[in-house]
Amino acid sequence: xxxxxxxxxxxxxxxxxxxxxxxxxxxxxxxxxxxxxxxxxxxxxxxxxxxxxxxxxxxxxxxxxxxxxxxxxxxxxxxxxxxxxxxxxxxxxxxxxxxxxxxxxxxxxxxxxxxxxxxxxxxxxxxxxxxxxxxxxxxxxxxxxxxxxxxxxxxxxxxxxxxxxxxxxxxxxxxxxxxxxxxxxxxxxxxxxxxxxxxxxxxxxxxxxxxxxxxxxxxxxxxxxxxxxxxxxxxxxxxxxxxxxxxxxxxxxxxxxxxxxxxxxxxxxxxxxxxxxxx
Numbered sequence: 001x002x003x004x005x006x007x008x009x010x011x012x013x014x015x016x017x018x019x020x021x022x023x024x025x026x027x028x029x030x031x032x033x034x035x036x037x038x039x040x041x042x043x044x045x046x047x048x049x050x051x052x053x054x055x056x057x058x059x060x061x062x063x064x065x066x067x068x069x070x071x072x073x074x075x076x077x078x079x080x081x082x083x084x085x086x087x088x089x090x091x092x093x094x095x096x097x098x099x100x101x102x103x104x105x106x107x108x109x110x111x112x113x114x115x116x117x118x119x120x121x122x123x124x125x126x127x128x129x130x131x132x133x134x135x136x137x138x139x140x141x142x143x144x145x146x147x148x149x150x151x152x153x154x155x156x157x158x159x160x161x162x163x164x165x166x167x168x169x170x171x172x173x174x175x176x177x178x179x180x181x182x183x184x185x186x187x188x189x190x191x192x193x194x195x196x197x198x199x200x201x202x203x204x205x206x207x208x209x210x211x212x213x214x215x216x217x218x219x220x221x222x223x224x225x226x227x228x229x230x231x232x233x234x235x236x237x238x239x240x241x242x243x244x245x246x247x248x249x250x251x252x253x254x255x256x257x258x259x260x261x262x263x264x265x266x267x268x269x270x271x272x273x274x275x276x277x278x279x
Contacts, residue, residue, distance in 0.1 A: 069149035086278035087159025091166030096124040186277040
């Protein structure tokens with residue numbers, strides 16, 4: 001009976017030790033998070049992407065909401081330290097100017113840019129139906145005025161060089177701004193609608209960075225390659241990347257096409273491109 005009692009005590013202590021170890025282990029190790037596990041609300045760039053992009057912010061920044069166009073308020077952010085910094089006109093997806101687009105603007109501002117995230121709709125969509133209504137009601141002529149006013153605002157606040165940067169709907173608008181007669185120093189297009197008319201594209205006199213998807217059903221690689229060929233024919237410096245095996249809006253974690261590795265690579269290309277052409 002004594003032997004049985006001692007054995008039971010040893011077993012009980014062993015179980016207790018194992019339980020304590022497990023508790024300590026669970027308290028110090030967090031379960032991995034799935035980057036696809038985001039709320040159903042659509043966003044221009046979700047917190048998952050902000051975390052992916054984060055890491056290079058070196059400068060303290062200030063932010064404010066400003067009226068840069070008649071009756072239109074955008075999100076303006078820039079380094080807190082006085083100095084001469086280039087400007088970036090940031091253009092949202094078809095969802096509108098939401099909080100995560102503002103967070104993306106802050107990431108860029110921290111690297112030494114005046115960033116004005118424009119608002120082309122005045123509303124924020126949270127469903128695809130709402131987003132379609134926004135884009136279908138969009139006035140392109142008014143949109144160009146809006147973006148050009150953003151360029152004027154940034155120049156008035158000290159930006160001597162300017163770039164436009166947009167995703168999806170905003171990517172197409174980034175190109176539209178380049179074709180509007182506004183003088184820029186760089187244009188960045190993330191899987192936005194492109195133009196393949198050679199006479200129209202003659203308006204561009206500066207480098208273009210294009211980020212596209214090989215499995216995009218709305219903007220085909222064939223069209224993108226035609227766009228690149230015309231830029232080359234016109235002598236317009238360009239860097240066009242078509243990522244194979246990914247679909248439209250692959251840089252948006254709220255969608256099924258999200259591709260984190262390609263997104264990270266595209267963002268690094270964007271940072272290098274802006275550095276080369278705005279500094």
